[in-house]
Amino acid sequence: MANMAALFGEILSDVDTVVLFSPSGSYYERFSEAEDLDVLVVGTENAVGAETFVELPLEFEEIAQRVRFGLEGALEAGYIDDGDVLLCATSVFDGSIDTVSRVRADGSSQSGVYDLFSSSRAEPAVIKDVLELAVELGKKGQKGKPVGALFVVGDAGKVMNKSRPLSYNPFEKSHVHVGDPIVNVMLKEFSRLDGAFVISDSGKIVSAYRYLEPSAEGVDIPKGLGARHMAAGAITRDTNATAIVLSESDGLVRAFKNGELLLEIDPEDY
Ligand SMILES: Nc1ncnc2c1ncn2[C@@H]1O[C@H](COP(=O)(O)OP(=O)(O)OP(=O)(O)O)[C@@H](O)[C@H]1O
Numbered sequence: 001m002a003n004m005a006a007l008f009g010e011i012l013s014d015v016d017t018v019v020l021f022s023p024s025g026s027y028y029e030r031f032s033e034a035e036d037l038d039v040l041v042v043g044t045e046n047a048v049g050a051e052t053f054v055e056l057p058l059e060f061e062e063i064a065q066r067v068r069f070g071l072e073g074a075l076e077a078g079y080i081d082d083g084d085v086l087l088c089a090t091s092v093f094d095g096s097i098d099t100v101s102r103v104r105a106d107g108s109s110q111s112g113v114y115d116l117f118s119s120s121r122a123e124p125a126v127i128k129d130v131l132e133l134a135v136e137l138g139k140k141g142q143k144g145k146p147v148g149a150l151f152v153v154g155d156a157g158k159v160m161n162k163s164r165p166l167s168y169n170p171f172e173k174s175h176v177h178v179g180d181p182i183v184n185v186m187l188k189e190f191s192r193l194d195g196a197f198v199i200s201d202s203g204k205i206v207s208a209y210r211y212l213e214p215s216a217e218g219v220d221i222p223k224g225l226g227a228r229h230m231a232a233g234a235i236t237r238d239t240n241a242t243a244i245v246l247s248e249s250d251g252l253v254r255a256f257k258n259g260e261l262l263l264e265i266d267p268e269d270y
């Protein structure tokens with residue numbers, strides 16, 4: 001057989017950091033034992049207890065996305081630098097690592113997902129849960145039909161002051177949090193109805209059916225988006241909340257912070 005190392009050598013040369021995506025424990029150990037190697041682990045959870053770890057907000061199906069978001073988080077955390085050469089090892093097929101790609105870190109193409117985590121008042125895990133919920137709702141819809149939804153996360157007291165009820169609040173006396181499995185079922189059911197969900201910094205669902213009445217002055221959202229998106233953008237300028245919106249008309253999930261659109265993703269990509 002031809003000399004593989006010579007043929008594929010270029011892929012492996014001058015690498016600054018090896019990035020392992022969701023490695024198994026034994027796989028990670030082999031790399032962490034190599035003293036002359038910088039190893040970074042990326043995944044939805046740090047199952048191997050790696051020292052340098054970047055959390056992914058979602059399990060990305062497409063590798064390009066997975067790598068892009070992972071490296072974005074690594075840049076944000078300062079684990080890698082703009083221009084670094086990374087060897088990214090990930091799984092495409094059956095869950096174990098089977099693919100290696102050589103990528104150069106590009107600090108200029110940040111999507112905003114990590115801004116969303118670092119600049120939000122709510123806990124990152126809460127933002128992650130709501131983002132996941134919106135994506136899942138976008139994929140499935142409600143009984144096959146597309147649905148829209150608006151989640152306002154964080155700074156709930158102020159958000160409540162700048163909104164009014166459209167109907168009785170089913171969460172009035174409950175102590176449920178996003179991420180509880182039962183809540184996901186409830187939220188999906190309630191998302192057929194009008195208005196916004198209000199969620200606290202720690203993920204408690206404060207209310208459903210809120211009509212938001214923030215001042216829309218100085219809010220600059222892309223043309224063509226309607227009242228739901230305008231209200232979402234505006235509430236994040238008027239308060240320290242983050243808004244996550246699923247559009248009924250184009251099916252995209254968007255996140256707003258400080259009156260600006262930070263992130264736009266297609267649920268079909270996850
Ligand atoms: N100020 C508001 N507060 C809470 N919910 C709102 C507000 N304005 C609109 N909505 C909700 O958004 C729904 C859709 O409104 P509209 O079509 O104008 O928004 P949109 O931005 O075009 O969203 P979509 O892309 O989902 O159609 C309304 O039926 C209502 O439930």
Ligand SMILES: [Mn+2]
Nearest residue numbers: 226227248249
């Ligand atoms: Mn609309």
